[in-house]
Amino acid sequence: MEQVSNPSYKYLTQSNRQTSKKLVDPYAFGVDFTKYIQNLKKPVAPEGSTRLKLLYTNDWHGQTDNMGGILGASLQFDSSTKGQKLDTLKLIAGDSWSGANRKKNSLILNLMNYMGFDACTIGNHELDSGSKAFIDTIKGSYNTKFVSSNLKTTQGKTPEGVVSSFVKEENGNKYGIIGLSPIDLKTVVASEKIPDFDVLNYDETVRNTQAEIDKLRAQGVNKIIILSHIGKDLDEKLAQSLDGVDIIVGGHSHDKIQGAHEGENLVYSKSGEPVIILQTGQNAENYGILDVQFSPEGILTRVKNSLIETSRQKSSVIEEIKDSEIGTSPQVGFIDEVPQMPENRRIEPSAWTASVADSMRDALNTDVAIINSANIRKIPQTGKLTERDIEESAPMKNDLLKTQMSEEQIVSGIKNAAYRSFGASDGYPGLLQCSGVRYTIDSNGKLLLLSFVDRLGNETVVDVNNPSKTKMYTVALDSFLANGKEYPEMVPKAEVEKFNFDKDTTMIEYVKKRPDKDKLVFKDDGRLRIVKTLEPRRQNSNTRNI
16 A cells, blocks of 8 residues: 555555545445445445445434435445455434324334334434433334433533443344434523533534544444534534544434545544535435444454435335324325425425414414424325424424514514524524515625514515514414514514414314315415525524524
8 A cells, every 4th residue: 555644544455545535436326225225335444444334314303204215215225235255334313203203202212113213312302202201112122222422410420311332243243332412402492491401512522522432442342423413514513522532323413414525524533533414405305225344353444335315205114103002193184285395494495394483374364374494393295284284384392472573573583583694504593484574685694674564464564674563463482482582573562362282283274264274385485585686695604403
């Protein structure tokens, strides 16, 4: 092998170093998993090396409509690797479910177990139903281990049913698996839901993770995988701060990472060994296949990483399982046409979200209804529309509120949400989508025009730079918006009327009343317009994906 100036390259083959910072074979694979397996060039393993094939995913967010693709991938993975001289693992990097529906969360856990996932780390959405409900739910896990080394009880212990790390043995080869929960857990999960849980800060997490690695190495384990739900940027920083880690399967930031590129998702550890960082996006829209080779010393010598799209179609098998375990859901309508989820739901209009806002306005009989864009997590597909489809579109289950707000407060909330969202690389916290309001912003998030629209369609144009402090409107919103954590302008200043149901309830009733319920068409009606500006895009550090 030729001499190279960077000693870390000694672990890579000459052919790999000649691929211009790309350590994967130059194939582009699509949805056809069988084609992928047939075209895969099997690496020639020198004596004593170990080959691992890994199926990995992250951030399903309970999107069962896309899980048919994951199920198919899992079954194909099993059949294609059977009889091959290699080790196999299946791993999930957190947020496998979303929302507080415990029956649905248990169903997803059963699917994880059935597909044979070896481990899942604990993201923020595993805790949507609270710490006690989470512990009760995972007691039913018979294959999948829940792993997190930085999630602690307030007494500093690992929560019941959770392990900090564990060893998985395949064909006599030992793999150490360590889990990491979000560093920002206490800001993205309501504190009242997890009063008995805490999470280590980043520096503590680094020290704690290294201690877990050292503990595993003391047991003779030299192949270490971290299941991380802390986001890609922190994963890169973490990888370079540790000694002994080989693979990081990540989540939380919803990045889609294809291939293996030096300086991007292939970095070097504190001791100069290569570390591959993986992530599949979100909502079970993709899965990953990693094919790697380890030297006898447990060092990566060959890497091939492919990100593959799922079919993103409802699976009749999954639907039958849901009907069996949760119960058949009544049909409320039939969708002929509906735009699917935008690439970034936080900063794009959504016809479905607008209709949900209409349902809130109708049910609470208000002038205006307001939703934060990120609240809607799923858009139903064309075809039969059930109550469960609507419930799954808004899984967080906040209570609805009715209050009065001044013209100034509403304009201020919309203006600041747009400005902050378009200054963030991930669109955090997201635009406010409304019923009873039309507004236009530019691609830097500057509010240009706004008008209020009454139930007869009459528009009242507002001076966005000088809105009235005395003109009042009745407003429907939910308890998440009203708590002010992400949208401080939306905290009610007047008396509040509370309702013990969420927007899924209003949308179900709204659809049932529509005369066109058997031929539903949802289209963007232009109530939220975004126009391009020639000004350079602003960037700030106010970014976060949950």
